[in-house]
Amino acid sequence: MAVVFxxxxxxxxxxxxxxxxxxxxxxxxxxxxxxxxxxxWRLEFPNALLVAERRKRVGxxxxxxxxxxxxxxxxxxxxxxxxxRALSTLAExxxxxxxxxxxxxxxxxxxxxxxxxDRSLAAAAAAEGVPAHWPGGSTAAQVxxxxxxxxxxxxxxxxxx
Numbered sequence: 001m002a003v004v005f006x007x008x009x010x011x012x013x014x015x016x017x018x019x020x021x022x023x024x025x026x027x028x029x030x031x032x033x034x035x036x037x038x039x040x041w042r043l044e045f046p047n048a049l050l051v052a053e054r055r056k057r058v059g060x061x062x063x064x065x066x067x068x069x070x071x072x073x074x075x076x077x078x079x080x081x082x083x084x085r086a087l088s089t090l091a092e093x094x095x096x097x098x099x100x101x102x103x104x105x106x107x108x109x110x111x112x113x114x115x116x117x118d119r120s121l122a123a124a125a126a127a128e129g130v131p132a133h134w135p136g137g138s139t140a141a142q143v144x145x146x147x148x149x150x151x152x153x154x155x156x157x158x159x160x161x
Contacts, residue, residue: 002034004107005075006100006116007044010037014066015052018117022135026115036076036112038102045070078106094124104128 005026012018013027029035046067053063082105091101100121107114113131116122125132 002036002110002112003029004036004038004103004110004112004114005041006103006114006118006121007037007041007048008117009115010041010045010070010073010075011048012117014049014070015057017057020135023117026133029115030074034076035074036078036106036110038078038106039081040099040102041075042077044099078110080106080109090128094127096120096124100124104130 009023009026012020012023049058049063049066052058053060058066082102087098087101087105090096090105091098094101094104096104100118101124103114103116104121104125106112107125107130108128113133114122114125115133116125117134119134119137122132122134122137
């Protein structure tokens with residue numbers, strides 16, 4: 001089974017005040033499941049950390065250490081460059097940002113579940129027929145149960161042609 005992680009979930013793994021049982025359970029999926037992020041994640045994640053540093057939530061050294069640790073996570077990056085018009089249309093149709101639409105587009109295209117902390121993104125995913133998991137919409141225990149016992153499926157390489 002494979003899942004797409006929204007940046008909000010991955011950030012919570014490193015920002016203590018954002019960690020929850022839900023995000024910890026999601027983190028556990030890395031060891032047993034095929035976990036994906038869109039190429040945008042490689043920009044959004046460090047940008048969010050830089051903003052956190054500017055707001056004095058983390059220091060410079062901590063930010064750099066988090067970036068080093070995040071680089072070691074077993075997250076597959078989808079290198080497909082989505083069509084801009086299709087992303088914009090998806091975002092417009094579902095009332096989300098184009099950035100969030102990139103996570104949803106990946107989940108739709110690949111047939112993967114979406115794990116997020118963003119209720120609007122989860123609602124958009126559900127409207128697109130994508131199974132979505134978020135606090136309150138699926139509990140940490142439900143996430144664990146849903147994926148318990150499922151064999152790890154090696155990922156195929158996805159890249160733009």
